[in-house]
Amino acid sequence: MNEPAMNEIESLLPHRKPFLFVDRIISADKERICARHVFTAEEFFFPGHFPQYPVVPGVILVETMAQSGGAGLRKLGILGDNALFVLATVDKVKFRRQVRPGEELRSEIENLRVSPRMIKQSGKAYVGEELAVEAEWMCLVGQA
Secondary structure (H helix, E strand, O other): OOHHHHHHHHHHOOOOOOOOOOOEEEEEOOOEEEEEEEOOOOOOOOOOOOOOOOOOOHHHHHHHHHHHHHHHHHHHOOOOOOEEEEEEEEEEEEEOOOOOOOOEEEEEEEEEEEOOOEEEEEEEEEEOOEEEEEEEEEEEEEEO
């Protein structure tokens, strides 16, 4: 990832490597957010998940979508600079395709409800045109 993109993402999210899973916001408006992340072979979880057949853990895929949604809202100025949003619920999760090292995940997020105290979003994430995961989640919003 190039330095300007990393600086933008770090200004939008409190997460840092090795737990930062957004490389770039592709588009963001009040209804939808689209972001991308490439899972490199150097990700911290691959040596243990699984050594002979590395696969991105499902919880990391959901986290990637939630981070994408939060970063998009921050980019739009909907969440303040000191807002801290944390996952509260995850529902309707379906894993459709494995994600492997070197693959780019494109997250397409829909804002279902956004308020100063709560964010409800749904998302689908794709590798190319193949659906990899879908879910709904809610984050509580507080102050950092």
